[in-house]
Amino acid sequence: MRMRLLGLISATALTACGGGSDTTPAPTPAIPVAPAVPVTPQPPVVPPAPSTPAEPTPPVPVSPPTPTEPTPATPVTPPVPVAPPTTTSPGWPMVPPVTVMPPVPVTPPVTEPTVPATPATPASGPYTLPARTVGDFATYTDVTMGWKVSVTQRITKVNANGGWENADSVSQEKGPQTIEVFDGQGGMLSTNSSGYGCIVTYAPAALQAPPSASVGASFDYASTMSIPCSKEESSRALTSKGKVVAIESKTVAAGTFTALKIVSSETNFDLRTSGASANYWVEKTCWRDTVTGLIVACNTSTTSKGTGGMSYTSASELASFSQAATKREFLDPIRYAGPWTGSFGAYYGTCDVNITFTGVITGACKAAARATSVTGSVDKAGVVTLSMSVSGGATGTITGQAALFDMGGTLAGAAAPGNWALKHK
Structure with missing residues (x-):
């Protein structure tokens, strides 16, 4: 069970590895400027000639009866030209009305949001994995056939080429920690988590999604898993084919994220020509945060044929994390x-x-x-x-x-x- 579970959870984090959410706060409700003006830009109101004693006319007619005196927000003496109305882009907050006249134009905020304001229609990318730092961690929950466990992955080493090492702990298991080694692209190079009692290697590195991805990008990876201490199967063939299909807002235990939606098909085959054990076919949909690069959720359907063949589903999601490079975290016991x-x-x-x-x-x-x-x-x-x-x-x-x-x-x-x-x- 440890082999299966960690295979899924570790695979989940291949292209991932701080609180809370990276979602931009909802825009402040627009407050109309007094006096109200039509949303369609109007030419400036020409001030009355100095010799004319008539009172200034409000920019927007008021339902009868028409006030004979200027509204509180309109200066009485001397008349001041009315500034043209200012429009705002959808999603941007309007500047509150000022009390000192003359009125000033409404200006949009100078700071852009860190993530797309509307998850349904943001830019398509590309989004690239950020740098790793020793001490970064991510905790995932995984539910498979009704059995829930948590896995915490902590970065213990970062290499000059951008590669890193994870030390993992599983909530329901005792024993030595799992050590996973990744290259600078997020591909797995080796692990001791497969239950064989030795270090399993992957050549080339086992990737499950590109390190820099845009909506519409497709990928096709292949790797050979070598098991030097096994007396039965010495190697297995791994493949991963998929596509980045959208950017969506995804809410999990660790918060709400703007994420790349990645759909893929994977295989894991025993390479022996006779006496082969189970082969695996996996259909997977995962969401990868555009800011931290962490996989925030995965839904997986696995079918195995051969020894102990069966079909089952799994659901994993991010529950707690901290990342130094992006200063994002969500802490939980x-x-x-x-x-x-x-x-x-x-x-x-x-x-x-x-x-x-x-x-x-x-x-x-x-x-x-x-x-x-x-x-x-x-x-x-x-x-x-x-x-x-x-x-x-x-x-x-x-x-x-x-x-x-x-x-x-x-x-x-x-x-x-x-x-x-x-x-x-």
Whole structure:
């Protein structure tokens, strides 16, 4: 199951790897300028001759009876020429009316939105993956056949050529972290996540979408997956063909994004001529954020034929992330989900805890002289609070700080002095 799950999740992030959304706030409702003028540009109103004592006529007639006195916004003496009406582009906010006369023209904002204001009809691209930074991370949820897990991918190394390495943790699994290596184009070069007990390589790098993409662009990639430690299948053939079909607004747990919609078909075939195991056909629709380059969601339908052949669907989406290059992030406790283990000093001993998707912590500690139950929580900022209840004894509270794959703090009460530390399994 780990091979299958991580294959899907890792594939999801091939061309991806900060909070919240990159969607531009809704425009401020337009406020009519007083006095109201028609939206169709009018020639300037000619001021009355100085010798004529008549009152200035308002630019827009008012329903009878007609006021005999000028409106509050119209200066009485001397008459001031009325500025021509100013039109605004759809989607741009209008400047609020001013109270000091004479009136001034309405001007559009000088700062352009960072993403297209109307997701349905933005520019088509191209949109290119931004630079990676050590410490960037993305957490995804994946639901396959009703089983939900989360995967957190953290960049641990960036090369001079733009390539990088991910260290991954899975919420429902224990064991060594998965290490994935990518080239500067976002293609996977190697991984140890396939369950073979060795490093699997890809030549050329396994790409699933172009690093720079525009609406209408198509792609066709092929790669060979080599498995040096397998006594059965030594290699598999991978293909990915698809097209960027649109730019859409996509809302997921981590926010709302303006994203490239990418539709593709993939295959994964055993290259043995006899005794071949399952082959896979995958139909996939994914959305890639135009700003961060992160895959924000994927819907996948997989059919396998051969040993254990079956069909199933999967849905994955971005739940938490942080990216230094674009200064975008969305923090959520789900990035800490999964099993953790560590030491709480001689008093409490070794502790094993589990963190849920919402940051709830439960577990237990065992020392030579006592057993302790642990409850607590970690919030979206990584602040940890733990309640330590010694069997047949007192209850104490300790606090600390969590990072993606480790957390710790200072012991207190009966356990002091000393420190505590946990690492993600």
